[in-house]
């Protein structure tokens with residue numbers, strides 16, 4: 295039984311204009327008093343308006359990336375302090391789409407995480423293997439390597455969340471078996487406790503991400519060491535994300 299807090303997090307990726315704020319309003323109306331954390335990470339253009347709109351609700355707002363430097367000559371980038379200034383409480387780092395599209399290494403992710411934690415953001419650090427790596431039986435090696443290199447030593451139960459997102463399950467409708475999720479989450483939990491100790495390593499929430507939908511959420515949340523989900527497509531509409539939140543609230 296895990297001691298970590300529960301979190302339902304939505305990653306809107308490159309989706310959503312101001313019209314999408316209506317989905318946030320609907321989500322907040324549906325969950326005035328949730329027993330789990332609710333976080334939505336919209337595109338950067340919406341962070342400020344979204345956090346203002348959600349100020350008196352339990353829905354928190356996060357970023358999808360930040361730069362490792364506090365300021366400077368980095369056209370198009372956003373610093374951790376800017377996210378805080380816009381009202382974000384968390385930031386997703388090292389998503390496989392950024393590792394691939396922007397060639398981010400685990401060392402880059404660790405530098406970003408240090409910068410984000412230094413200004414008080416909760417860092418949601420993503421790990422995941424490709425289909426080829428899984429088929430070659432390298433999953434735990436890959437996850438172990440990403441985990442060791444992506445997390446700075448400053449990680450603790452209150453400033454870090456780890457998301458396991460197998461690349462082959464993202465946006466594909468393919469979901470690992472609960473035995474496969476269980477194996478990886480158990481492995482991550484053991485590594486976190488070895489590195490950060492029982493209280494901190496045992497308290498870091500572990501999210502599963504990859505094709506989580508209203509129809510499979512309850513089964514995934516019943517898996518040991520699954521403390522919540524990082525949801526892409528099904529977080530865009532309140533009517534899809536809301537039952538996922540309810541399933542997490544109902545999990546033991």
Ligand SMILES: O=C(CO)COP(=O)(O)O
Nearest residue numbers: 305464465504505526527
């Ligand atoms: O990448 C994801 C969340 O970060 C998962 O995306 P989907 O839920 O659309 O598969």
